Amino acid sequence: MTVPRADVDAPDRRSLHERIAADLRDRILGGDLDPGAGLPSTAQLKERFDASNATIQKALQLLKDEQLVIGRAGAAVTVREHRQRTVRPASYMAPAAEGEPYRWLTENAKNGLRARATLLEVAECEPPADVAEALGLQESGTALLRHQLLTIDDEPAELVSSYYPLEIVRGTAMTERRKIPGGAPTLLAELGYPPRLSVDRVSARVPTQEQYRALRLPGDLPVLRTLRVVHSDGDRPVEATVMVKAGHLYELQYEFTAG
Numbered sequence: 001m002t003v004p005r006a007d008v009d010a011p012d013r014r015s016l017h018e019r020i021a022a023d024l025r026d027r028i029l030g031g032d033l034d035p036g037a038g039l040p041s042t043a044q045l046k047e048r049f050d051a052s053n054a055t056i057q058k059a060l061q062l063l064k065d066e067q068l069v070i071g072r073a074g075a076a077v078t079v080r081e082h083r084q085r086t087v088r089p090a091s092y093m094a095p096a097a098e099g100e101p102y103r104w105l106t107e108n109a110k111n112g113l114r115a116r117a118t119l120l121e122v123a124e125c126e127p128p129a130d131v132a133e134a135l136g137l138q139e140s141g142t143a144l145l146r147h148q149l150l151t152i153d154d155e156p157a158e159l160v161s162s163y164y165p166l167e168i169v170r171g172t173a174m175t176e177r178r179k180i181p182g183g184a185p186t187l188l189a190e191l192g193y194p195p196r197l198s199v200d201r202v203s204a205r206v207p208t209q210e211q212y213r214a215l216r217l218p219g220d221l222p223v224l225r226t227l228r229v230v231h232s233d234g235d236r237p238v239e240a241t242v243m244v245k246a247g248h249l250y251e252l253q254y255e256f257t258a259g
Contacts, residue, residue, distance in 0.1 A: 017058035020049050028068050028079055035081040065218035066248055088253045113152050121147040122177045127163045134229040134240040135165055144169050149214055156215045162241040168193060193232040201227045204247055211244050222247040
């Protein structure tokens with residue numbers, strides 16, 4: 001069977017400064033340009049990309065807006081420190097120990113980060129179609145929504161929408177507009193629905209208006225959208241969460257064993 005080749009001659013319809021920024025962004029996020037390292041000089045970039053000084057400055061401004069580089073006009077532009085964070089979802093899954101806060105908070109605190117969860121909304125609603133399917137809801141069925149914004153060092157990190165079957169959480173603290181001690185995994189375990197299996201579906205999306213504003217996105221960049229479905233005993237789905245984070249600032253790390 002012949003494997004089709006990528007059409008390398010297909011036109012790139014982005015403006016030149018966007019293409020230049022994309023190439024530099026890839027080198028930064030891929031580790032070819034370390035934190036603190038200087039970018040190639042304007043003269044080098046002009047020669048490499050056959051671009052004007054104004055075009056180069058527009059490309060660099062995109063990277064500055066994305067908080068990937070720092071510098072001012074007429075000075076060297078360098079890569080910012082620790083801009084991309086690696087998220088290990090497995091470290092947040094278990095219920096917190098008694099008296100301990102939500103594991104997302106404690107795990108970030110271990111790394112010296114100031115993590116905070118702000119509850120934006122608690123309401124019964126009709127969830128998105130993929131969430132409803134994951135929870136096994138009937139057509140036009142409703143679920144409980146707990147909507148949060150997570151921040152790290154006072155910067156928006158993730159927009160989180162968690163949905164729960166009403167027959168599980170109705171009449172519990174989950175329906176109240178307040179934080180849950182230990183987080184939802186702890187309360188679900190107390191209600192007799194301990195998390196046994198989590199399934200993630202990760203995709204890159206164009207951000208919605210709410211996501212763009214809440215995450216303070218700098219431009220036309222994708223977000224990482226994770227739909228996580230948590231199953232309890234008997235493979236019963238007890239939680240479906242949509243997590244959205246800036247695609248250029250985060251990567252997800254999953255670990256597997258052979259078998």
